[in-house]
Amino acid sequence: MAPDLELFDAVLELADDHLVLGHRLSEWCGHAPMLEEDLALPNMALDLIGTARTLYDHAGRLEGQGRDEDTLAYLRGDRAYRNLLLVERENGDFAHTMLRQLYFSAFMHPYWEAALGSSDAVISGVAGKAVKEMAYHIRHAAEWVIRLGDGTEESARRMGAAVDALHLYTPELFEEGAAAGCDALPARAAMRGAFDSTIAQVFAEAGLCVPEVAYPPSGGRRGLHGEELGPMLAEMQSLHRAHPGALW
Amino acid sequence: MYSQGLIGADGRTEETEDFLAAFQRRMDAEEKIEPNDAMPEGYRRTLVRQIGQHAHSEIVGMLPEGNWITRAPSLKRKAALLAKVQDEGGHGLYLYSAAETLGVTREQMTEELLSGKAKYSSIFNYPTLSWADIGIIGWLVDGAAIMNQIPLCRCSYGPYARAMIRVCREESFHQRQGYELCLTLSRGTEAQKAMLQDALDRWWWPCLMMFGPHDGDSLHSDQSMAWKIKRFSNDDLRQKFIDATVPQGEYLGLTFPDPELKWNEEKGGYDHGPIDWEEFWRVVKGGGQMNRDRITARKKAWDEGAWVREAALVHAEKRRARQLAAE
Amino acid sequence: MANETPLWEVFIRPRNGLSHKHVGSLHAADEVLALQAARDVYTRRGEGNSIWVVRSVDIVASDPDQSAENFDPTAEKIYRHPTFYEIPEDVGHM
Helix, strand or coil: CCCCHHHHHHHHHHHHHHHHHHHHHHCCCCCCCCHHHHHHHHHHHHHHHHHHHHHHHHHHHHHCCCCCHHHHHHCCCCCCCCCCHHHHCCCCCHHHHHHHHHHHHHHHHHHHHHHCCCCCHHHHHHHHHHHHHHHHHHHHHHHHHHHHHCCCHHHHHHHHHHHHHHHHHCHHHHCCHHHHHCCCCCCHHHHHHHHHHHHHHHHHHHCCCCCCCCCCCCCHHHCCCCCCHHHHHHHHHHHHHHCCCCCC | CCCCCCCCCCCCCCCCHHHHHHHHHHHHCCCCECCCCCCCHHHHHHHHHHHHHHHHHHHHCHHHHHCCHHHCCCHHHHHHHHHHHHHHHHHHHHHHHHHHCCCCCHHHHHHHHHCCCCCCCHHHHCCCCCHHHHHHHHHHHHHHHHHHHHHHCCCCEHHHHHHHHHHHHHHHHHHHHHHHHHHHHHCCCHHHHHHHHHHHHHHHHHHHHCCCCCHHHCCCHHHHHHCCCCCCCHHHHHHHHHHHHHHHHHHCCCCCCCCCCEEECCCCEEECCCCCHHHHHHHHHHHCCCHHHHHHHHHHHHHHCHHHHHHHHHHHHHHHHHHHHHC | CCCCCCEEEEEEECCCCCCCEEEEEEECCCHHHHHHHHHHHHCCCCCCCEEEEEEHHHCCCCCHHHHHHHHHHHHHCHHHCHHHCCCCHHHCCC
């Protein structure tokens, strides 16, 4: 296969999104508000990590330099990571985590639907699996956002705070990034309608308002991250990096 | 994972002799007891305590391995470990459900765990210090747990036996996952081999303690055996575990930290050195290195989740009211 | 206690053509969360394609003390079973 560096960059962005968010969700395992969620959150994390692995593997082949999934995941620093700022945000409370999940899946569901017809067989294959996973993630996250938004005074306050803290990261979802010139991937801007309608529907039931975002942060696709990704990757990569070349 | 010889059973019971004899006949005929059946109070209490301890062990057992999810050295290992720790949460959930058929609630059992009143397997009060600990826990701790749990699939109490069947079915990947991880380390760099040996040195004796005190020192064991809650003695299971495990360790090129460990042709099993029961009781009674941290972590999750659980209940109330109003 | 999250019983149909079978229970505040939790807890290994959840308090169970009067009387009604009736072999399978 001839190297395709444009598509490599674009697939890497997607892979990084999924790994970073999957890692964040995995941090909940054993610490969730109830046992049932201790099982639900890892299910979603495993979906995301599974998708990331396929995408890294594919990216490595597109690049043609012999980098495998672990080389790409464990041996790039935070400046080389291309994930969205939204997914690297710390978990915060359960309201933050569920809202972040809703934003991500509300975008990715129509995205993978559009990618079902991709000319790239790996992408369309991933899409076939991920579109179902994202449909469930939307449902799971939405049911919680609704319950917390329309629950107690405290839960409504926390849900509102989560919207204040995270909504401003949603415009970055629609930036084309490295995918701008890739026919194999859907145009991200085209997901706007589906995303807005999902969020509007859930927020209406949850009694939440979609806030105006005056200054949306951006930069994840260029390796300009916030301060939370560095420590996350330092932890994630510490053991792998301490034993160069070792097999696990 | 992780039942341990029951700690502090209380089989006292006050039913008439006729009732107890009739119940014992059902036991001897290998009949199963179901939730609403008449049963001696001591039987019920013993089960509540044992299933509760077992469930708590699964839940607390998520923590030591969970400590390495975020640092798993490959994506494949990360996924496997996450799935395994999640399974343990599931096992805790099945077991709490089984205990709830005996008239206690999960909330009550959780309160007992968080207050320090309820016991759980001593093994989880040791820290996981390296990645090799994850392999050793899968291989040895799950291995020991499986030895304990397979007989429980035939326990006389139906819901417990059914939960154990489900647990054992899911558990089968855990031990293989751990052993394969150890195998990879044993074929790796010098540092990886040293990591593995160090982990075995720290976990071997605590694993042997998982089977509970020697038969002669194990209170109430006879009653549990008669009631078919327990099927084999602590020492029998421990011996079975050692006999199965030592050759597997030798295959990995490991040295067991017991100079007295050697094959005894006559009995067809391994002899081993004395177990430090003082350490066992210290850890069971709260004096292990991680006892406080484990309970603190569980308490933090429970307390910080209170507003979520409450919001869900309040929302459910609102939904019901709206549904009624719409009818 | 009023503030306890309710208990639900979970039934799974392993595949079409079979009936739903009781697999265990869980806690959830309402029926939507109960279904989601049942999916996340009890179908992690492809155990089924349909889920029922029922509030545990809504299950009405027969009394084990009445099990003799409920179930023993059927034991002697052997004429309900096909082997009660003798048919000559010449007639063939029936």
